[in-house]
Amino acid sequence: MLLTWIAEVADEPLVLERADRRVEWVTNTWSLSAEAEDRRSLSVSAVLTAFERTASAIRVRIRELGFPGVATFYVWHDEQAGQLRCSTGSVPADALPFGDAYVLSDDLGPVIEGFLVGGEPGVTAWSGLEGVPNASEQAVAGPDLVPLRVWATSVGAAAH
16 A cells, blocks of 8 residues: 555645745645565565656656746655655755754655565664653753654756
8 A cells, every 4th residue: 555655746736835834734745554464475665666657757747837936855764653744845855844953865765665674663672662761861961862864856847
């Protein structure tokens, strides 16, 4: 089902509204999931190919709409939710609407691999748990945030 859902993203409503990024985000952002059995049966290359086809189809749609500006299709793995997410926005890849740090990747494979091998969302194995530092230790150490890995490709008429 995941490959079908990825393909369907290309035909879903698409809004490119530079003046209202929130409307773009709400309309153009998709959350995609798969059961554990489906994840095991999928290959990274099959999912990668599905996203590349979707990006190509969105690129064609944007040109047919006559949108003259920059537009980016991008994919990331939301580990906390256990989902792959994708969106299209009228922004360059270096200005995607993420609140936290992200790292652009020209290789979608690791993003997909993280999703396919990821465990059940919201579940942490006992072996993965560590002692929780008290608040003063955490404040001194600071959070160890790993930037979100995001694959992005230009789909607009204008180059970024």
